[in-house]
Amino acid sequence: MTLFHFFNCAILTFGPHAVYYSATPLSEYDTLGTSVKAAVVYLATALVKLVCLATFLQVSETEVFDPYQEALKAMIGFIDVAGLYFALAQLTHRNISQNHKFQAVGLGWAFADSVLHRLAPLWVGARGLEFTWDYVLQGLEANANLVFTISLAALGSLMWLRKNKPKTLIPIIYTCAVIIATMPSITSYLRRVMGWHFPKVVGFELMTSLVMAFISCQLFILCQRPSL
Amino acid sequence: MSEDKNSKHNRHHRSTLFDSMYPLVALTLALVACVELCDAATVVDVYRLIQYDISGAPFGSRFSSLNHHAASLSFHPGADLSRSVLILPLRDLDLAFLQDYISQKQSLGGLLILLPQMFRPGGNVISETLGLRRLLGQLEKLLIHSNIPFPVYFAFENEETDAMLADVKKNDALGQQATATTGGYKLVISVSEPRKIASPTITNIQGWLPGSRAEGDSNQLPTIAVVASYDTFGAAPALSVGSDSNGSGVVALLEVARLFSTLYSNPKTRGRYNLLFALTSGGPYNYEGTQKWLKSLDQRMRESIDYAICLNSVGSWDNELLVHVSKPPENAYIKQIFEGFSNVAEDLGFQVSLKHKKINISNSRVAWEHEQFSRLRVTAATVSGLSAPPELLESAGSLSDTRQHVNEDAIIKGVKLVAESLARHIYGHQGKDIQIFADNSSLAVNPFYVRSWLDSLSQTPRVAPFLSKNEPLIMALKKELEDYTAEVSIQQESLDGIFTFYDSTKASLNIYQVASVTFDLLLLLVLGSYLIMLFSFLVITTRGLDDLISIFRRPPSRKMKMA
Numbered sequence: 001m002t003l004f005h006f007f008n009c010a011i012l013t014f015g016p017h018a019v020y021y022s023a024t025p026l027s028e029y030d031t032l033g034t035s036v037k038a039a040v041v042y043l044a045t046a047l048v049k050l051v052c053l054a055t056f057l058q059v060s061e062t063e064v065f066d067p068y069q070e071a072l073k074a075m076i077g078f079i080d081v082a083g084l085y086f087a088l089a090q091l092t093h094r095n096i097s098q099n100h101k102f103q104a105v106g107l108g109w110a111f112a113d114s115v116l117h118r119l120a121p122l123w124v125g126a127r128g129l130e131f132t133w134d135y136v137l138q139g140l141e142a143n144a145n146l147v148f149t150i151s152l153a154a155l156g157s158l159m160w161l162r163k164n165k166p167k168t169l170i171p172i173i174y175t176c177a178v179i180i181a182t183m184p185s186i187t188s189y190l191r192r193v194m195g196w197h198f199p200k201v202v203g204f205e206l207m208t209s210l211v212m213a214f215i216s217c218q219l220f221i222l223c224q225r226p227s228l
Numbered sequence: 229m230s231e232d233k234n235s236k237h238n239r240h241h242r243s244t245l246f247d248s249m250y251p252l253v254a255l256t257l258a259l260v261a262c263v264e265l266c267d268a269a270t271v272v273d274v275y276r277l278i279q280y281d282i283s284g285a286p287f288g289s290r291f292s293s294l295n296h297h298a299a300s301l302s303f304h305p306g307a308d309l310s311r312s313v314l315i316l317p318l319r320d321l322d323l324a325f326l327q328d329y330i331s332q333k334q335s336l337g338g339l340l341i342l343l344p345q346m347f348r349p350g351g352n353v354i355s356e357t358l359g360l361r362r363l364l365g366q367l368e369k370l371l372i373h374s375n376i377p378f379p380v381y382f383a384f385e386n387e388e389t390d391a392m393l394a395d396v397k398k399n400d401a402l403g404q405q406a407t408a409t410t411g412g413y414k415l416v417i418s419v420s421e422p423r424k425i426a427s428p429t430i431t432n433i434q435g436w437l438p439g440s441r442a443e444g445d446s447n448q449l450p451t452i453a454v455v456a457s458y459d460t461f462g463a464a465p466a467l468s469v470g471s472d473s474n475g476s477g478v479v480a481l482l483e484v485a486r487l488f489s490t491l492y493s494n495p496k497t498r499g500r501y502n503l504l505f506a507l508t509s510g511g512p513y514n515y516e517g518t519q520k521w522l523k524s525l526d527q528r529m530r531e532s533i534d535y536a537i538c539l540n541s542v543g544s545w546d547n548e549l550l551v552h553v554s555k556p557p558e559n560a561y562i563k564q565i566f567e568g569f570s571n572v573a574e575d576l577g578f579q580v581s582l583k584h585k586k587i588n589i590s591n592s593r594v595a596w597e598h599e600q601f602s603r604l605r606v607t608a609a610t611v612s613g614l615s616a617p618p619e620l621l622e623s624a625g626s627l628s629d630t631r632q633h634v635n636e637d638a639i640i641k642g643v644k645l646v647a648e649s650l651a652r653h654i655y656g657h658q659g660k661d662i663q664i665f666a667d668n669s670s671l672a673v674n675p676f677y678v679r680s681w682l683d684s685l686s687q688t689p690r691v692a693p694f695l696s697k698n699e700p701l702i703m704a705l706k707k708e709l710e711d712y713t714a715e716v717s718i719q720q721e722s723l724d725g726i727f728t729f730y731d732s733t734k735a736s737l738n739i740y741q742v743a744s745v746t747f748d749l750l751l752l753l754v755l756g757s758y759l760i761m762l763f764s765f766l767v768i769t770t771r772g773l774d775d776l777i778s779i780f781r782r783p784p785s786r787k788m789k790m791a
Contacts, residue, residue: 023766
């Protein structure tokens with residue numbers, strides 16, 4: 001029953017995106033266009049990142065954690081943030097409230113990320129007879145990534161789209177955004193230097209994603225108060 | 229208005245875009261589906277039991293492909309194994325149990341026999357375990373002579389198979405039979421069904437070393453033949469290397485050829501006898517190759533053969549070498565040959581004995597190679613370490629006949645015996661105390677030559693129906709004889725008669741660790757409830773609880789609206 005397993009892992013990886021879209025008011029306001037545009041921006045960003053990685057990074061044979069290489073990778077990771085900025089601020093969207101805009105952008109971004117990074121391994125690997133927990137864990141990671149992206153999009157919209165913010169909250173917003181943006185470097189550090197196995201890393205990602213979501217939610221609500 | 233036009237335009241663009249993407253999407257889907265799913269955690273080389281017919285009666289394992297769950301010996305008595313593969317390590321083998329299973333024709337999905345690493349051709353020398361060798365011999369005898377309606381494979385133990393077997397034993401001990409609903413290990417060998425080998429060829433290689441004719445002598449020179457059969461037969465044809473039967477004979481023949489070619493290369497030391505070296509095939513099948521080769525010889529040539537020495541299994545004897553004959557020992561020629569042998573043996577420090585076995589013309593079984601010569605009125609004897617004639621298809625390269633159990637010193641002593649007695653006969657030095665092939669002379673037996681040929685033969689399976697016409701082994705033997713003799717010819721015949729063989733001797737076993745269907749269903753349930761909970765959570769937090777309830781109450785509300 002291997003196609004069965006593939007189906008299970010697929011709904012774990014891509015189901016939450018569809019559920020998010022249909023459950024929240026996003027479906028009522030027909031924000032699909034925004035999500036699609038965000039997905040396309042993600043593809044372009046991924047291409048740029050790839051080119052930069054290929055140009056600047058040296059491939060090491062062993063799994064040694066080289067701080068310079070990791071710092072370089074983190075800097076290239078900020079291209080992600082730039083892409084998100086472009087999707088949020090520069091693209092013209094239909095008249096959607098800010099509330100929904102960041103959700104739609106985050107959703108499109110996370111969906112493109114999942115498809116690009118997880119669909120191919122899933123198709124090739126999960127259909128085989130051999131059973132591993134890898135694909136279930138990958139699906140959980142996709143869920144955590146969705147939460148991360150939406151939180152990052154929320155913080156991003158706070159940073160770039162909202163002009164009047166309480167002064168005290170600004171550093172917190174920026175710190176949280178930095179933490180979320182450097183999440184990939186943190187996980188690779190955990191995996192290589194601390195030697196954590198995949199399940200542990202995924203658990204850590206899930207917990208941090210929930211914490212971050214809660215924090216960004218609170219920040220968003222706090223920032224909304226002056227305009228009310 | 230303009231917005232409407234705009235949206236219509238957009239929609240038109242979108243549809244044409246999708247239309248053009250259809251073939252691209254279809255192509256990518258087709259490509260992706262062709263990605264090979266070779267993702268087994270473990271892949272092991274396995275070797276199939278031989279499958280053959282004798283006059284239409286089937287023997288051996290009749291099937292080759294396998295796709296079942298693994299089971300071990302600690303299964304529940306009374307459990308149904310017809311859809312399982314039984315994994316049997318040789319050490320835990322209970323021959324009586326297997327015999328019962330086969331004779332009662334109980335159905336089994338398949339049998340995988342795990343052999344210790346020491347039986348691997350080219351493996352290291354490990355301490356002697358006589359008991360295991362004997363057990364392996366008995367197992368082979370049982371399997372070769374039974375008709376087995378399920379696939380039987382041999383594999384060598386390694387860490388992965390050990391781990392898998394331990395796991396399977398643990399599960400079986402708990403009483404959970406591995407089936408589609410309880411997970412476990414799945415063994416898959418995907419090969420096509422075995423087909424008959426259409427016309428298997430046997431190849432005989434002969435080398436002719438002419439003697440020197442005295443001036444004015446127009447008579448044909450007498451010939452002495454040295455013969456050995458080089459092919460093997462065993463339970464697993466891909467592992468049938470036959471180091472002793474008859475790799476040792478082939479090596480001895482090549483060394484004798486080399487020594488005499490050195491002697492004959494100088495016209496002053498060329499003897500008045502021709503030498504005929506023959507490497508024959510079809511040995512296990514009543515020496516059919518030898519018979520065909522003899523019949524193909526020119527009659528005059530055959531009549532000029534003084535006598536023939538056949539070499540068979542000269543690699544694992546200690547103190548006594550046996551000379552088997554079919555003519556009665558009182559025969560003058562036999563006496564002469566045997567006396568020559570015993571004189572040399574005395575000098576070299578071991579014993580030879582004569583054994584006589586009459587030929588029964590009505591019995592088609594040919595136990596020794598010299599019997600084929602005797603049936604055509606040529607004097608012949610077989611020099612062998614075996615004391616009893618081997619049964620049909622036995623002692624012809626079994627699984628336990630590996631390099632570790634062959635003693636090269638025995639082969640060297642055998643070579644010295646044959647070469648010295650031949651030389652004394654050729655040059656007329658019978659009874660004299662002369663050593664022509666003395667050690668440390670230029671004509672000494674070369675132990676490195678013996679060792680290197682023995683090593684390479686011990687890594688080459690040589691079952692005749694599976695050797696192609698231009699097999700590298702045959703080419704190598706031909707080239708070697710070409711170096712030492714003047715004329716080499718190859719005779720290729722088809723192996724007709726009562727034997728039929730089937731192909732598919734080697735395969736790759738994929739071992740998958742599979743999860744059961746119940747696990748998948750459980751996972752589906754968990755994921756379904758997770759998604760439903762996520763949905764409800766999101767609806768409640770973003771739209772409010774009323775909206776969630778209204779989703780489930782939509783049909784009545786619509787009815788109310790219409791009413």
